[in-house]
Amino acid sequence: MRSSRDEPSEHAPETAGAPAIxxxxxxxxxxxxxxxxxxxxxxxxxxxxxxERTFLAWIxxxxxLLAGGVAVEAFTSDTFASPVRTALxxxxxxxxxxxxxxAGVRWLAxxxxxxxxxxxxxxxxxxxxxxxxxxxxxxxxVVVLGNA
Amino acid sequence: xLALVVAGVLLLRWVPRYGWFPLGLTLLTAATAxxxxxxxxxxxxxxxxxxxxxxxxxxxxxxxxxxxAVALLGALALVVVVALPLR
Numbered sequence: 001m002r003s004s005r006d007e008p009s010e011h012a013p014e015t016a017g018a019p020a021i022x023x024x025x026x027x028x029x030x031x032x033x034x035x036x037x038x039x040x041x042x043x044x045x046x047x048x049x050x051x052e053r054t055f056l057a058w059i060x061x062x063x064x065l066l067a068g069g070v071a072v073e074a075f076t077s078d079t080f081a082s083p084v085r086t087a088l089x090x091x092x093x094x095x096x097x098x099x100x101x102x103a104g105v106r107w108l109a110x111x112x113x114x115x116x117x118x119x120x121x122x123x124x125x126x127x128x129x130x131x132x133x134x135x136x137x138x139x140x141x142v143v144v145l146g147n148a
Numbered sequence: 149x150l151a152l153v154v155a156g157v158l159l160l161r162w163v164p165r166y167g168w169f170p171l172g173l174t175l176l177t178a179a180t181a182x183x184x185x186x187x188x189x190x191x192x193x194x195x196x197x198x199x200x201x202x203x204x205x206x207x208x209x210x211x212x213x214x215x216x217a218v219a220l221l222g223a224l225a226l227v228v229v230v231a232l233p234l235r
Contacts, residue, residue: 042205042206045198048198048206049204052206059218060151063155064151070159074158093229096218096222104212111206
């Protein structure tokens with residue numbers, strides 16, 4: 001039984017049905033891009049796209065933290081003293097930066113692992129986000145209870 | 149893209165407090181969001197084509213560019229909070 005993937009198509013590109021060659025880059029991939037990905041074979045496209053979606057989810061989280069940092073600095077002048085407000089904003093903005101960079105690093109590590117059929121690496125993002133979120137929440141709690 | 153716009157619009161709230169520098173950050177986020185929007189159709193076609201033929205190239209430029217843009221935005225926002233004097 002032939003799948004739709006096997007059927008010839010007028011839109012089928014030059015790579016359709018091409019065998020994966022270990023260590024080879026697909027046609028058209030630039031040298032530096034191939035170097036960053038570190039060789040191997042292209043994984044199933046659904047996995048590549050899933051990796052990109054996960055990266056985008058982490059980037060959204062980083063942007064939410066960034067917006068949170070901006071909001072704390074901009075809107076809480078009646079609630080927190082200036083040093084506390086600045087410290088909370090700095091922690092949130094630092095967390096956003098770390099998450100953004102770690103999301104890119106994680107995407108690359110997962111992409112490389114998939115191209116080599118190696119086990120997926122553990123992500124540092126989860127403990128960083130959990131620890132940072134808990135730290136900021138605890139600081140908020142202490143300040144709010146202290147003001148009460 | 150929308151998350152970038154929301155973050156950029158929130159930065160406008162800093163303009164009365166820190167001057168015009170945050171407005172530059174808003175423009176940076178708007179430009180990044182615009183660039184992402186402009187490439188949406190191309191990325192969709194590339195993904196659909198990749199699924200059809202069973203092979204797709206990882207978007208190294210897109211991912212690393214987005215990472216750099218968000219990290220830069222965070223760094224510049226930190227500069228605003230830590231280094232810029234209040235007006």
